[in-house]
Structure formats: C-alpha cells, structure tokens
Amino acid sequence: MKGLRLFIPPFAPDQSGAAGVFCELGGLTVIVDAGGCAGNICGFDEPRWFSSRSAIFSAGLRDMDAILGRDDKLVAKIADVSRKIESNFVAIIGTPVPAVIGTDYQALKRMIGKKTGLPVMAAACDGTRLYDDGAGEAFLELFRTFAEDSQGPQKGLTGLIGAAPMDLGRIGRQELIRACTGASRQGQFPAAEEYLAYGLGGDLDEIRRAGQAEHNIVLSPSGLAAARYLKDRFGTPFTAAYPMELIPEREKILQEALRRENERILIVHQQILACSLRDEISRRRERAGAESARVTAASWFMMDPACMQEGDLQLQEEDDWTELVREGGYDLIIADPLFMRAVPDYGGRFVPLTHFAVSG
Amino acid sequence: MTGKKEAFYITAADLAAAGWQALPDELVSSRHLIYSSPATLAYNSPGAQGFGVKRAGLAIPGSVMLLVSPGCCGRNTAILSELGGYSERFFYLLQDQTDIVTGRHLKAIPDAVQAVYDCLRKKPSVIMICITCVDALLGTDMERVCRKASACVGIPVLPCYMYALTREGRRPPMVHVRQSIYSLLQPAKRSSRTVNILGHFAPLEDDCELYDILRSFGIRRINEISRLQTYEEYLEMARANFNLVLHPEALPAAEDLRKRLGIPYIELKRLYQTDKISRQYQLFAASLGQTCDDTAEREAAEEVIRSFAEDFPGAVFAVGEGCNANAFELSLTLLRAGLRVSEIFANITEEDFVYLRKIAQISPQTRICSNLEPTMIYYDSSDLPADFTIGKDAVYYHPEAIPVEWSDDVQPFGYAGVRHFFEACRRAAEKEGQAR
Numbered sequence: 001m002k003g004l005r006l007f008i009p010p011f012a013p014d015q016s017g018a019a020g021v022f023c024e025l026g027g028l029t030v031i032v033d034a035g036g037c038a039g040n041i042c043g044f045d046e047p048r049w050f051s052s053r054s055a056i057f058s059a060g061l062r063d064m065d066a067i068l069g070r071d072d073k074l075v076a077k078i079a080d081v082s083r084k085i086e087s088n089f090v091a092i093i094g095t096p097v098p099a100v101i102g103t104d105y106q107a108l109k110r111m112i113g114k115k116t117g118l119p120v121m122a123a124a125c126d127g128t129r130l131y132d133d134g135a136g137e138a139f140l141e142l143f144r145t146f147a148e149d150s151q152g153p154q155k156g157l158t159g160l161i162g163a164a165p166m167d168l169g170r171i172g173r174q175e176l177i178r179a180c181t182g183a184s185r186q187g188q189f190p191a192a193e194e195y196l197a198y199g200l201g202g203d204l205d206e207i208r209r210a211g212q213a214e215h216n217i218v219l220s221p222s223g224l225a226a227a228r229y230l231k232d233r234f235g236t237p238f239t240a241a242y243p244m245e246l247i248p249e250r251e252k253i254l255q256e257a258l259r260r261e262n263e264r265i266l267i268v269h270q271q272i273l274a275c276s277l278r279d280e281i282s283r284r285r286e287r288a289g290a291e292s293a294r295v296t297a298a299s300w301f302m303m304d305p306a307c308m309q310e311g312d313l314q315l316q317e318e319d320d321w322t323e324l325v326r327e328g329g330y331d332l333i334i335a336d337p338l339f340m341r342a343v344p345d346y347g348g349r350f351v352p353l354t355h356f357a358v359s360g
Numbered sequence: 361m362t363g364k365k366e367a368f369y370i371t372a373a374d375l376a377a378a379g380w381q382a383l384p385d386e387l388v389s390s391r392h393l394i395y396s397s398p399a400t401l402a403y404n405s406p407g408a409q410g411f412g413v414k415r416a417g418l419a420i421p422g423s424v425m426l427l428v429s430p431g432c433c434g435r436n437t438a439i440l441s442e443l444g445g446y447s448e449r450f451f452y453l454l455q456d457q458t459d460i461v462t463g464r465h466l467k468a469i470p471d472a473v474q475a476v477y478d479c480l481r482k483k484p485s486v487i488m489i490c491i492t493c494v495d496a497l498l499g500t501d502m503e504r505v506c507r508k509a510s511a512c513v514g515i516p517v518l519p520c521y522m523y524a525l526t527r528e529g530r531r532p533p534m535v536h537v538r539q540s541i542y543s544l545l546q547p548a549k550r551s552s553r554t555v556n557i558l559g560h561f562a563p564l565e566d567d568c569e570l571y572d573i574l575r576s577f578g579i580r581r582i583n584e585i586s587r588l589q590t591y592e593e594y595l596e597m598a599r600a601n602f603n604l605v606l607h608p609e610a611l612p613a614a615e616d617l618r619k620r621l622g623i624p625y626i627e628l629k630r631l632y633q634t635d636k637i638s639r640q641y642q643l644f645a646a647s648l649g650q651t652c653d654d655t656a657e658r659e660a661a662e663e664v665i666r667s668f669a670e671d672f673p674g675a676v677f678a679v680g681e682g683c684n685a686n687a688f689e690l691s692l693t694l695l696r697a698g699l700r701v702s703e704i705f706a707n708i709t710e711e712d713f714v715y716l717r718k719i720a721q722i723s724p725q726t727r728i729c730s731n732l733e734p735t736m737i738y739y740d741s742s743d744l745p746a747d748f749t750i751g752k753d754a755v756y757y758h759p760e761a762i763p764v765e766w767s768d769d770v771q772p773f774g775y776a777g778v779r780h781f782f783e784a785c786r787r788a789a790e791k792e793g794q795a796r
Contacts, residue, residue: 001468001471001475002468003452003455003456003459003465003468004451004452004468004475005452006451006476009434009435009437009438009450009452010432010433010437010452010454011431012435013432013435014432015432016432016435030393031396033493033524034524034527035524035527036433036492036493036522037433039396039436040432040433041396042396042397043398044435044438045435049396049397053737055737056396057393057394057396057734058393058396059393060392060393060732061525062390062525062526062527062529063496063497063525063526063529066525067497077392077393078393080393081392081393081734084734085737086365096429096430096433096492096493096494097493097494097497097525099457100460100497101497126430126457126460127430127432127433128431128454128459129457130431341447
C-alpha cells in the first residue's frame, strides 16, 4: 500500500539534509516550523549539534501565523536575531507547514535580505521528501550564492561535494580528507594536493573558491546537481565515488562478498557508496580469480540514471523492498539492519552496513 | 542584555519588580525565533525524549499507533523504539506532496488501519491515529475518519493530535492526548475505595507516601495508567470514586471524566517545600473529611534537606526546567534551605511569579534566562559557575558542575520526592568526587 510502513520507520527528511549542509558555515539557519521539525533535525539527524553551538533556530510558528500567513512577523524575528548574532548569511528551510500554506520563498528571501543586509538562501523542503533532495537543493543554493568567478582551475585543488552526516555519519573533515588522499594514492580518486570539503568543518571561503577546483568528487547523490552546476559554470569535471576506507566494517563486508557461493549480491545504501562498493567487490573478485558476482545496487534515495547499471533499483515503498528480497534470490544482502525487520523470512546471508539517514 | 555577545538574563529582583505584564521580549517565546540547542530538545521535540505525544498516546495497555504524517514527523520514532517495547507498536502512513495539500491521504486511513490490524499476531486493544500540523491546517475531521476505521477493524480507533502549531493554544497536544487516552472509559458502577491518579505516563516512585495516605483514607485500589497491564484493567478506571490530578495538563481530561462519568477530581501539585507539601496534604484530607498525619514523613524529608545543607554549605545551584520539578518552586526550596541558586533556566509563567517574588527577596541577584532565547548561543558558564546543575538544560550549560538531571520517567512526588532529590544530589556529588 502506498505510503504504508509496517516495519521500517521513516528516513531522514529533506529538511534535515538541507540543515546539514548549512550547519557549519556560520550562518543563521531558520527552520520554518512550529518547533518539532527543528527538534527532530537537530536532536536526531545532526550529530554535530550536540558538540558545537550551531545557530539553528525554529521560526516557532503558531496556528494563526500559518493561517494568516504572517511572513512579516517571521522576517522581523529574523532581522532581530541577525542584529544580535554574528552571521554571514541567512538560510531558511521549509517544512510541511509552509508547504501546506504555499509560502513564497523567493519573496521571503527578498524581504529578509532587505531587512538584514545578508545573503539569503532558501531550501523549499516540505518534509515529505528525503534528505538527499534537501541537501541537493542546499548545495546548489550555496554555490549559486557564494561561488566566485574564477581565473581557472588551481592544480591539485579538489572539491568534495555531498559530505554531510547523513551519508558519512560521525566522520569528520580530517578523516574524510585522509580517506580521500588514500584513495587518490591508490588511483581510485583523481590526484589531489588540497581538498575543499564543502560544508564539513570548513567555512564559506571554501564555497567561494569552488570555481578554482580542478576536479570535484561527488560522495553522494545529493552532490550531483551542484557538481553539474559547477561543471556548467566553471567547466569543473567531477567523479562520483566514495572512499572505501570510510565504509564501516568494510573488510568484513568484502570478505563476505568474496565468498564464491555468493553469486547474487544486493547492496542497499546511497547510490554512490553502493556503486563504489560494487566496483571494489568486482575488482577483488577478479584479483582473487573468482567468478564475477551479479551485484545489484538499490536505494530508497536518489538513483541517478548516469550512475546506474542494468538491474539497479530505486525503492519507493516497503512493499517494493519485501518483493525485491522475496523475488530477487539474493545470496547476500548488504544493507542497514533496520530494513531486515520487514523481511524476516529472508534465508540468505546478511551483512550490516548502517546508513545514518536510515537508522540514525 | 549586557553586550552584543552575551546571553540575555534578568535578575529575579528586576523581573519581580517588572511583573508579569512587563516581561521582557526575551522571555516571551512568541516574540523571537526559538534557539535550538540540546537544552531545548524537550521543548522542540518532546517526542524525542521523555513522554511526548507519540509515547503518551500509547499509554492505553495493548494499544498501537498509526502515525499519519509526512516522513519528517515520524523520523525520531526510531529513538522510541530503542527505549524498548515500542518498535512493534508504531506504524506509519506517510503523506506525499499531494496529500499535504489535498488531504487525499484521509481516504487511505481505514485501509491502512486494517493493514496494521491484520499484520499483528496479537491483536491490539486500541489503534491510535496520530496526526500532525498538516492536518491541523487542513482542518481534518479525524474523529469521523476514526469512526470509519473503527468500523473496519471492530476495535476502538482514537485520534491523537500532535499539533505543534497549537502548543500555546487552549488545548495543546499534551493536554489533548491526555483527554484522548481516557476517552474510552464508559460509565460503570463506582467503587468508593478506588482512585485514579492522572497526569503522568509513568508511575510515582514506589515509596511515595501518597499511596499510604490514600490507603489510610480507606482506598484499596489506586489506578495509574502506567501500572495497568491489560485493557480490562484500564476500563476499570471508570469505577473510581475520584480522580487525583498530579499534572495540570490532565485537568481537562479530569473535567471530561467529571462531565461524562460523574467522577470528581482533586488537583495536587508537585512541590518541594515541605511546609507547602504538608499544607496541601492537610487540605486534601480535609476535602475528603479525613485527617492526615504526615509528621514522620515531613521530619524525614526535612532531615535530609538539613543534612545536605550542612554537608554542602553554600552550594550553588543552576536550575533548569528540564527536570521533574517546577524550576522556580525548586529554586525557592533550595534557597530556603540556605543553599544558593545562581541561575534559573525556564520559561516563566504567570503562576511562577508567586515563587519568583519570594526568590527575589532571598536572592535578588539570581539570574533568569530563557533556553529558547536566541542569544543563549553565547551563554558562557564561566561567567557564573555552579556547583550543581538540576535538569537536562542546566546540565548542558554547565559542564563544569555536578550534573543532576532529575528527569527520570518514574515520577517523584511529595516528601519522598524531596528525599530522593537531595539524595540524588548527594550521590551525584559523591560520584563526581570519585571521578575528579
């Protein structure tokens, strides 16, 4: 049944994805909600929030604010905070309430910009979509607003797009850069001398320098739209890949995937991680002289056609998932353990691969 | 406000002098954006910890919940599943972009309820349907939808409103959910020896003297919904002689029961000042034509306070609202015991001014801050270090202090609550002493 979830709780929503992109960049992030959405975003989907003071605010909307469309009141509150809190931009993030009343984000941006004198970005999230949608919109807004014209690429400067806790979990900037450096040395990633880890432990200057990057690496589908924008605007080529080193328990996963009896393997995660893992499995099986396995990548999140192989799947409903497992004949499933609640009769092997956007 | 990069505060003396009618904007949450920090998690996302609407809505034994909402509203429910016993009790009907504008999802609810019912090996007693801000704005008549769904599955289906938009309205979500969970009680033969305790979703501490006091009045059966094991036991609540309301958010539920079933109610407040506790018990007893000898319990509680104040002379407390106490009343208790209160982190209400005025007399420089106020991002605990912090919010602000969250599900009350509170402070100090 459409929308019905009997076993699997909802995943991280678009508003959490957007907030995760803006979180560390020194702006005022305003969740246009009644309070609950901001609490869920921060308390559940943003691990950095517990250890650092991020300027994330709830609009604190009440029923009459929504019914009467009191945008002016929201603008006044934001202007008031912008006078008290040092910030270099305002990011407004939508939720179901503004979606229901049809909030005009372009108008809000203009009004807030006029009152605060700050650059304003908006992510028109509505809580029904998933984190990668929101993060994708936020990355695009960031580069459109702040990326400065460039004189040309700087040799060895590599941008990392799509680095946010939803995909990386609690992995920090240094760990990410170390893993990318390692992948670069092994020839899996393009050669790089310096990284710009957009939105992860960096600042707005990194966004401003995006046009100087010689190459971009897209770590999750949420970064693809921004990567294409940067390619169009600056001609920056990009590669979609995920560093193996960052996959938790990767050796255990690979060891299991290399067993000869595992001929049909299903990987469920965000698409770029799943595809990179599939490539690594193929490489290792080839190296070990094993027959190649049929590895399917499936995701509940964005599946970019350019990265898909034959047989790859986009999951929408819980029924899609149970049917896939029942009919797919998989010897091995590599996925977040939360999914397995819905398929208790699955008799093959299972290796857990957690996804922060799924199980938190 | 003492400078651009400092958190706002106002002293107890200044606030008491200004009065309720002249609250500074910083203490009125509707006049500013709501700062989101771990100290405000209970406010912004009550479902994420403690008893929010979702967990409270499952108070009826054997009930399950269908959350009908955009995915974002159900996201934190995975935390509840980790709490144990909840993972099999939550189900979701996720709304899409068309649903939230057209209300198309309403037609799917009866089928979804049927699917939930069918998938459960052990059939539920009740299915709660939890709806959110979207349906508040759509003006959904969920009572009607529930009746239709109930006709499909043959068991009660009840609405549960997680309307964050109405948090400060006349019937906020936590008031409504309490009304909802008692709404299935039907008229029954009353028992003069039965009482219901309403208000909390977890029981009182086992050694709370209130149980003994009630027994001394001849009460033989004391119902608390969290202690009931079966739906049949829950229905027995309709037989109560009277309801004892321990949380003000349960007053409308008690009023409903008075009107529908003729069960009267009495409100008792959670207090930490022993003289006030005693006074409340005396009035309670008198209202039932009884007397209450609480001398021993009162002396025991006062001895614990005295002993603590002697062992920790002049200890400085920062008290938050994220605890099982009224931050102002608890602060007054501490001050009256000879201890010090440097700060109170709380949203002050008009009723709190009764305590505030007394606090202002004893400790005029005590600072009042609002967790929700944006400049709290600049809060610096080194400005005013504390020895003890009470409540999750105060604990967040003062990492240097001895933390006493005092926010367990099991509820402190009366003299037992007082004793346990000071014992918890002492234990925390001893633990920190070992650690430091």
